[in-house]
Amino acid sequence: MRDISEYQTGQALTEWSGDTASLLAEMKRRAGVRTDQELARFMGAAQSTVSNWRKRDAIPEAAILQFEKAASDPDGNGFSRSLAARTIALRLPELWFARFQTKGALPGRYVPYAAISYNLNAIVAEIARQMESLETTHNLSTHELAMLLIEDEKFLNGVLDRVSSTSMSDMLTLEIDAERRARRT
Incomplete structure (x- = not known):
């Protein structure tokens, strides 16, 4: 497991400079979850969706927007x-x-x-x-x-x-x- 200092905590996920694995790890950290299944549940997506991101080594921009919405405010009011x-x-x-x-x-x-x-x-x-x-x-x-x-x-x-x-x-x-x-x- 990576040390928390390795993550770019203040960086917007849409401008993430790491690879897909590190982006997924950061999304989990920000969501307060440990597994891909928990991340998928947090975002309201199927677990296979997160698995596909790993396989393709890419996360669609729309999914990052969806995550930011869920992480910022469940009601969508805080979405920038x-x-x-x-x-x-x-x-x-x-x-x-x-x-x-x-x-x-x-x-x-x-x-x-x-x-x-x-x-x-x-x-x-x-x-x-x-x-x-x-x-x-x-x-x-x-x-x-x-x-x-x-x-x-x-x-x-x-x-x-x-x-x-x-x-x-x-x-x-x-x-x-x-x-x-x-x-x-």
Whole structure:
């Protein structure tokens, strides 16, 4: 068993720097449980779900959101809109990468990740602002809304469109031009 000092206690689980095993151990520690079955029960999931995360060596972002909700407040009142917005923003680089591919460019993932990273605060603020409005309009908790929005590509594409800056557009244009030049030679 690891010493408690090895865990990054104050670190948000969505930004966990350890591997899947250490993330699961931290989730158990924060939930006050010892086994995968107890963790699954805490989250309202099947035990096989946690086993699958171990096998795949990955925990879906939506599951981390679900855990944060359960750990912060069983009623969902303490769930942070900022945390939810940041977690949703983590989906954007891959979505942007897919846009590159549909425009005919085949860059590495560095460009979309760098562009999103450069503009992360503005993106998170935009998502949080929209969430606040949608929570009221649709009478949903932050957690319920986050679970829907993290999978909503129309919403995510809209965020990308609204927060795109010259630097992001320039990166995309430069990457597409470089790819086209490389194909010609």
